Amino acid sequence: MHIPDGILPLPVTVGGYALAMSVTWACLRRINQREDPREDIPKAALLTAAFFLAALIHIPVPPASVHLILNGLLGILLGPFAFPAIVIGLFFQAVMFGHGGLTTLGVNAIILGIPALAAAALFRILTRGYSSTPGKVSACAFLASVVAVSCSVLIFAACLLIGMPAHINASVERSALTILVFSHIPLIFLEGLIIGLVAGFLFRVRPQVLEGL
Amino acid sequence: MNHRSSTPDVALLHRWDPRLRIIALLLLAFAFSSITDLRAVPAMAALTLFFHTISGIPVRRLWYKLRFPSLLIIMLAVLLPFAGGSTPLFNLGPLTITREGLESALLITIRFYAILILAICFLGSTPILQTIRAFQALGLPGIMADIALLMVRYLEVLSKDLQRMRRSMQVRGYQGRNCSWKTIRTTALLTGNLLLRSYERADGVYRAMRVRGYGHGTHPRVGFSATITDKAALAAVTVMAMGLTWLG
Numbered sequence: 001m002h003i004p005d006g007i008l009p010l011p012v013t014v015g016g017y018a019l020a021m022s023v024t025w026a027c028l029r030r031i032n033q034r035e036d037p038r039e040d041i042p043k044a045a046l047l048t049a050a051f052f053l054a055a056l057i058h059i060p061v062p063p064a065s066v067h068l069i070l071n072g073l074l075g076i077l078l079g080p081f082a083f084p085a086i087v088i089g090l091f092f093q094a095v096m097f098g099h100g101g102l103t104t105l106g107v108n109a110i111i112l113g114i115p116a117l118a119a120a121a122l123f124r125i126l127t128r129g130y131s132s133t134p135g136k137v138s139a140c141a142f143l144a145s146v147v148a149v150s151c152s153v154l155i156f157a158a159c160l161l162i163g164m165p166a167h168i169n170a171s172v173e174r175s176a177l178t179i180l181v182f183s184h185i186p187l188i189f190l191e192g193l194i195i196g197l198v199a200g201f202l203f204r205v206r207p208q209v210l211e212g213l
Numbered sequence: 214m215n216h217r218s219s220t221p222d223v224a225l226l227h228r229w230d231p232r233l234r235i236i237a238l239l240l241l242a243f244a245f246s247s248i249t250d251l252r253a254v255p256a257m258a259a260l261t262l263f264f265h266t267i268s269g270i271p272v273r274r275l276w277y278k279l280r281f282p283s284l285l286i287i288m289l290a291v292l293l294p295f296a297g298g299s300t301p302l303f304n305l306g307p308l309t310i311t312r313e314g315l316e317s318a319l320l321i322t323i324r325f326y327a328i329l330i331l332a333i334c335f336l337g338s339t340p341i342l343q344t345i346r347a348f349q350a351l352g353l354p355g356i357m358a359d360i361a362l363l364m365v366r367y368l369e370v371l372s373k374d375l376q377r378m379r380r381s382m383q384v385r386g387y388q389g390r391n392c393s394w395k396t397i398r399t400t401a402l403l404t405g406n407l408l409l410r411s412y413e414r415a416d417g418v419y420r421a422m423r424v425r426g427y428g429h430g431t432h433p434r435v436g437f438s439a440t441i442t443d444k445a446a447l448a449a450v451t452v453m454a455m456g457l458t459w460l461g
Contacts, residue, residue, distance in 0.1 A: 004285060006324030010247040028354055038427070041356060042415035045363030049371050050408060052364070068404075077408075081360075088361050095336050095344075098282030098329050102239070103246045165321075167313035169297030190397065197401030202409065209412055 001069065001156045001184075002093070002108050005101035008163035016106030023113065024087060027080040043209070044081040047074050051089040069187075071112045071152060072145030073195050075119035077202075077209060082116040083109070107159055115151035119144040134200040137210070141199030146192040153184045224269030227338060229446060230439040231347035237450040238335040242328045244454035248461030251316060254323055256457060261327045268334035278333050279326070286325045293318040341365050350437055363418075367411060374407055 008016075031037050047070075054070045074082040087109045093099040100108050126140040157177045164173060202209050226234070241264075245257055265275070298311025336344055342362065349358040387399060 004282065004325055005242065005246060005328040006286070006321050006326075007289075008246070009249075010243065013243065013246055024357075028356060031356060037356065038359070039419070041359050042363060042419040043412060045360045046367050046371075046408070046411045046415045048360055048364040049367035050404075050411075052368060053371055053375065084354075084357050085360060088357060088364060092341075092361075092364070095332055098278060098332075102242045102328060102332050165293070165313070165317040167296075167298040167311070167317065168293075172296050193397050194401045194404065197398060198405045198408070201402060201405035205405075206409060206412070209409070 001111055001152055002090070002100035003104045003111070003156070003159060003163070004098075005103050008104055008107060008159065012159070012163050013103045013107060016104065016108075016110055018106070020087065020106035020109040020113070023110070023117075024084050027083045027117075030080040040078065040081055044078055044085045047078055048085040048089045051086065052092055068191055068194065069112065069149060069152065070191075070195075071116040072119040072141075072148035072191065073198065075116035075148060076123045076141055076144055076195070076199060078116075079120045079124075080117070082120060083113040086113040086116060111152050111155045111159065114155070115148040118151060119148035122147055132203065132207075134204050137203040138196040138200035142192045142196030145195035146188055149184070149188045149191050153181055153188065157181050224338070225267040226264060226334060227268070230437055230443040231339060231343055232350050232437055233439055233443050233447045234335055234339075235344075235347055235351065237447055238331060240450055240454040241331055241457075244457040244461075245324055245327050245331070247458050248324060249320065250461050251320065253457060253461035254320070256460065257323065257327050260453065260457075261330050264334050265330055268338065270334055270337060275330065275333060278337065279329065282325075282329060286322055290318045290322045293321070347437065363415075367415070370414070371407065371411055374410060375403075378403055378407065 031040075051070050051074055054068045071082070071086060074085055078085060087105070090100050090105055090108050090112070094102055094105060123140055123144040126143065127137065157180060160180075161173070161177060199210065229237075241260065248254070248257060294310045294314035295305075295308045296314055298313030300312035301309045302312055302315065303310055342365070345353075345358055345361045345365075348361075349355070353361075382399070382403070
């Protein structure tokens, strides 16, 4: 779900940068209000590395394979750190692998980062109030991850709809985007399952890692 | 820290102050992405070739870095000419290639490669730590600079841990080639274990850093200094970028 350079028009890429910088500023402001803003930096760095490497973890989904995105997991474990972490991860993916783009860094950050923050908020709301059990935490994490990846797919499709050349036949464009969205459904549920299991495992072994709890 | 190497054979592009080099890269990348007229393509290609020449990066290494990202763009370039347009050029069976489709495919492909080659030339040979410090000098918040610096360290650690865990699983007969509950569960436990192991290491690193004074006082001043030549080069790139945007 990374849009490469050269596809989106200038107003969209500049707008993406402006929006991404605003969201980053808001997240950093929230982080700086904490008693110790730097306490979660090692955890954020670690998960940024995991997000970066997630492109290398392939799961077979016949006839091809998919790679995890992990933006839901970043949201659940990092809260407001998730967005700046994703920006950094995307920058290094673009520069080191050409995965994503430089001019589209802002847009890609919005595609993956805003849903990560949504996952964080949803996880926090769902696990609030009642005492948590591993099963409940897994279910909440599954839901949060499904919402995160679904939102990412929809925002990705919307960006392509805005950015693709105007001459493209409307029905061809609609069909292509529909196929794109539906082809991600296995990934959405697969990632939800994996993140749910990961969250349940972490809750059993080290619950303080989970930001929402 | 002085960014200039003492060896005489440092490529011309890498003698440029890293901060100004980053600004120039972003200006050119956005200028290239704004091009919608094919008449501007030769200028874009010439600039890309120029910067590649002065970067000193071998063509073979450039090609190695381009091959993976090329897959998606080649697919787009092949499909776009058939995706609609008002000026048909010729038919291939039931499919029609249009002028607008061909132009879009060409523009997207050239823009993509030009920007990617620039990124590789401008940043590909720069040590990552230097790049992060340059961004910090340009205003990247301290928290993000610290995340980036630590992330680079953890990449190496996580990669080795992941490799070791995968090998252990393979030795125990796990293949992971089919999409089954076992594969999903194993992937989840692998991810969870990897994160937990690294988290505990990260926690220890953080406490050691705090004991040594991390987080108290300001960030160390980074020692970049731009010469008149560096600034003149940036001014020239700015003019080129503006010219391309106007032309394109």
